[in-house]
Amino acid sequence: MASEENNVAAETKEVQETAPETKTETKEAPEQPAAPAPEPQPPKPVVRKTNFEKDIVYLYQFSRTPVVPSLSPYCLKVETWLRLAGLKYENVDHKMKYRSKKGQLPFIELNGEEIADSSVIIKELGQQFTKDLDIILDNSQKNVSHAMISMIENHLFWVVMWWRTKQADNIIKGYKVNLQHALGTRIPNGILNFFFKFSYGRKVCDDGLKKVKA
Template sequence: MLLLLLPLLGLDIHDLIYYVGVFTIAAKILPLLPSLKKKLLGAPEELNVKNYEKDVVYLFQLPGSPTAPSMCAYAVKVDSFCRLHKIKCEKRNSMMARGKNGLTPFIELNGVEIYDSQLIIEHLTAHFKLQAYPDDKSAAIGHAVDRMIDKHTAMLNMQAKAGKLKDVVTVSASGKVPAILLPILAFVGSRFMKSKLESKIKASIGPYTEAEYRAMLRKDLVQIQTILDGKQFLVSEKPSAVDCTALAHLGVALFGMPSVRTTFDELIDSEELAALKEYLQRLKDTLFGDQFFDPESRA
């Protein structure tokens, strides 16, 4: 299909190889340009929001979809935390913006940049003098579950998407690029992402078979449901910080791209995990109401 489209675009196979190379190099270099400029030229740090409002969180994130506020789970984690604690948050969608650590999301608050979702939440908790959990025991349980979801379950979710990357790229880019270019973008983007993703998964979890990855993901989800144990939320009858992390990783996986089904969808739709799925729907409704989407994607 891809090769058949080349003549229509006035290209041949050599052009394709060239543009794939350019795309790959650009994808690696462009996000690094701001930090390279600062390091090589000694340029001062510049805020993205010059005339900021006091105590307003400016959240820089990847765009979302008609069914998810951002396709970056870590951005949804910060967004959820701000909603939980009624912190005013203004979101800035960007494919290129990066924090000082070269990643997204990051925030600007009162003229200071904070990166990494976990560091952001810790900073907001201290700055606004918040109580993340109702008591020490729930804080201990919440912290342990939070770290499992944020590190282990998140990686297993990514692994589940590895075989559907063409579909992920197609859905993400649909409406943003000419339809005739979608197959090329899906081919190039998925090839680039798959190699990077597989290396990250193997480094984080280890090399396993598809069946073994599936078994690990199922075990994580079953344990999260067991911790829920009939409660409205994970550690109490009201949502807390760990619920924000759960909605980020599990909610985005469930609601973000309903047309792209993965191992996660097969598991969460099973009778065994019915209570967990109900919890995610309840959590989404509690924190976002009917606003769990990116307004720009519906414009």
């Protein structure tokens, strides 16, 4: 009896070993598209004026001289607009240490927010404080105004810059520019004058000459 059971078990094992293996195919789930990575947010500009007052415009520009409010036409443009618009503003004497996130002067800070580029500054302030100096102009006058601004900023500006760099010594004397004060450094003015004339001046002169010829 035991031998019969052993024979049956052996036959069963043999059948199992010789039976063809049946492969079960597993369907792979379709790959889900990867979620797009969130775009990195640009770093928030550092606010220099931490103890700011509400709705006061803090203007950062080139240092003043005894005879002109600013050597930069764009800085002068922004300050002139602020005066004409009647907005409260404060000139920050930063000895030209600071630049905007775009590396420019002028820029402003308003209620803890940085705004750079003279045209953008005027546009943003005009919208926030409802100031439009061209509101009394008709369409024809606005077209003339736009043409004049474009000519001055894109063409006449480079002529003036080219002339200034060719007359660097006279510019420093005529405008009574104290480069030590303007740059916030103790380097002797003689060295600074040399640098202004032969380094910065030449670069601006070359760039300006290309713009003038264009």
